[in-house]
Amino acid sequence: MTAAPLRIGNFSGFYGDRAEALREMLTGGELDVLTGDYLAELTMLILARDRMKDPAAGYARTFLRQLEDTLGLAHERGVRIVTNAGGLNPAGLADAVRALAGRLGIPVRVAHVEGDDLTSRHPGSLAAHAYLGGSGIAACLREGADLVVTGRVTDAALVTGPAAAHFGWAPTDHDRLAGAVAAGHVLECGTQATGGNYAFFDGARTVRPGFPVAELHEDGSSVITKHPGTGGLVDVGTVTAQLLYETGGARYAGPDTTTRLDTVRLTAEGPDRVRIDGVRGEAPPPRLKVGVNRLGGFRNEVVFVLTGLDIEAKADLVRAQMTEALAKSPPAEVRWELVRTDRPDAPTQETASALLRLVVRDPRQEAVGRALSGAAIELALASYPGFHVLAPPGKGSPYGVFEGVYVPQEDVAQVAVLHDGRRVPVGPPGEYAELRDVPEPALPEPLPPGPVTRAPLGRVAGARSGDKGGDANVGVWVRSDDAWRWLAHELTVERFRELIPEAAGLTVTRHVLPRLRALNFVVAGILGEGVAAQARFDPQAKALGEWLRSRHVDIPEVLL
Secondary structure, three states, rough: OOOOOOEEEEEEEEOOOOOHHHHHHHHHHHOEEEEEEOOOOOHHHHHHHHHHOOOOOOHHHHHHHHOOOOOHHHHHOOOEEOOOOOOHHHHHHHHHHHHHHHHOOOOOEEEEEEEEEEHHHHOOEEEEEEOOOHHHHHHHHHOOOOOEEEEEOOOHHHHHHHHHHOOOOOOOOOHHOOOOHHHHHHHHOHHHHOOOOOOOOOHHOOOOOEEEEEEEOOOEEEEEOOOOOEOOOOOHHHHHHHHHHHOOOOOOOOOOEEEEEOOOOEEEEOOEEEEEEOOOOOOOEEEEEEEEEEEEEEEEEEEEEEOOOOOOHHHHHHHHHHHHHHOOOOOOOOEEEEOOOOOOOOOHHHHHEEEEEEEEEOOOOHHHHHHHEEEEEEEOOOOOOOOEEOOOOOEEEEEEEEEEEEEEEEOOOEEOOOOOOOEEEEOOOOOOOOOOOOOOOOOOOOOOOOOEEEEEEOOOOOEEEEEEOOOOEEEEEEEOHHHHHHHHHOOOOOHHHHHHHHHHOOOEEEEEEEEHHEEEEEEOOOOOOOOOOOOOOOOOOOOOOHHHHHHEEEEEEEHO
């Protein structure tokens, strides 16, 4: 007998997402499961610092505030909630939810998943956590949990766990699990699947986009949609953009399965409905990724405002003055960046001004603290005309460094802690396959030669970019077969480096995904030691794709 489709919604894409979303999703339409994703690499560092101050902390407290207003509603409607808001302390959050339910008089069975915390195995780290799959979540749900709290799991595990429990999938059902991974990856960032942060946002522009829903079927296929009447847009483009977000090549490895992104087929089924099917899966790799966060040192910054004439000369002067002032004990790393926001004959003082940003880093706080702030402030009456800064530099703040390492799956003891206190060990999948490169698929026939126009790449191509540790990925896609015939040949690695000069000298890998009419570029090391180190102006590479789209190329007029 075929199981009924599973309706899974999302109400959070990050720690700090829309507070009202949980209620909106519960009241906006029919659902079986609601998922909330709160964790990112930077979030784990923030929660680790919270836990240093208070050992009982380490989870997303905002989830509790959301739940206070909605737990009764979820119970009435029979909607199960699965969230990784447990962060570094899933047991603590589970206890807090039980206390809240008791205070409200709502009979809710709360379970949680443990085993991801490997901090003790990484001396000197603030937090080291394995990315678990969905099997622990599935175990909790099979035993009747209404609400499941996890720590560090893969974002897609919030969907693979409920799907495996609902449909009775085995760990070897790789194609079905891969379909759930694809749906989970689309849902995980909330409104990014419904027009938020969308390259072609004119067609999806809305003040308040709705959150996404996946109607998941027993064969692993799904339909991505949203509640009726909510803002935004779900179309092949919005789903494509999210599938490319923070991924790499054709093989998207995870602890449950390795999803073949080159097999994903997207089909428009009607307004705000996109079907995902055809997804193939393979055995997962034998090792789990572990995100290790360490204290990298201390950083400080000061932004000098340069107004009017002689911007370059003013920048040269203050650079020389600060270099001399810091010469006695120079910081280990000094970076200057001049941002020309000024324009000639400007109608306002702000638009007549450029920004000169100085960032320093050092293992010693004193090297970036008073030494920097004193040197900058002492220039107030002795530097370029019009001297002022956006804000006085502080005493220097710690920054984190993220590193991804790998451990055998068998070395991580995942445990489902049920609502009645029973502890159920959750074994690893048991079937593995080493990742292999997928041969690059054949490119389409080039577009016939014809007249071209110099224009921004974004006139025909969308992009979405993001971070994975110190690397960035830029997914680029087009919306027609003719545009794909042009893009596949035009945007080579060499062309990418020309358009993104910051990638010069770095390893850039291009992955071709013909079914999505997409190219995915991975730029190794462009983000230094990760988002917490803030190595560049856009430390998470969120707008790297939009910079690429703004660059001018010769585009065939037939595409315009």
